[in-house]
Amino acid sequence: MPLKVMAQLAFDGDCRQAFEWYAEVFDGEIAVMNSLGGTPGVPLPPGSKSAAPEYIRYAEVRLGDSVLLGNDVPADEFRPMQGFNVALHARSVTEATRLFEALAEGGRVQAPLTRMPWAPRFGQLVDRYGTPWLILALDE
Template identity: 55%
Template sequence: MNTAPQLAFAGDCRQAFEFYARLMGGVITVMNTFGANEDKALPPGSTAAAPDQVRFAELSLGHSVLRGNDVPPDQHVPMQGFSVSLHIEGANEARRIFEALSEGGTVTTPLAEVDWADRVDLVDRFGMVTDRFGVPWLVLAVKG
């Protein structure tokens, strides 16, 4: 078994996934639009977004996968109640990614050394940010 977050966007899934791929060195393995898949049935309870909107996207990030899609703007609910946790090797790389995610977003907890790091052998820094696409992230710098 494995898990993969599935994020719902209000029309900017493509922009978000292209940004994440560049930022994190990932590879977009799937980017299907509603218009290119009109002949395929939607899952029960789903509503099609505009033809140019993303029906399904998948981003490979090392051994992890991030999935996403667009929903009609009137059906979009802001993401809450979870965070996507990034465990990044090295404080400098964690800082680079955290700062990029922060641009146009909201920092909840600045990336900083944590007083509990000495009790958690692998963690060096921790921060929380919601990016400009509305995705909440936990960024942890882990020791290599």
């Protein structure tokens, strides 16, 4: 099997809401949504510590051929996401615009979706859950 790289996002108690929203925005499918309280007897990964039972231990949403992973972390260990972007390469300007507008709702636009020399559209934002996105349209 070839190497697969997937982003795993950390949340401060709102992983479930974020992943339900991502599934809706991307027309994806939640494949796994395990809470700490919903998986009794399953040990935590090494180095992890327990949190509220409604916190998500592991979430997976399938977005076409891609997978986005996530989990909640205890409040005293949570750090806002920074130093990276989740890059989305949309097939068209129409798709890029729809995704950008949906993810920007309740979030913060860092660079508006604009025509660039290397792409029909490019923009950056941080969504309402703190996830940083870079959106690029591949074609008009």
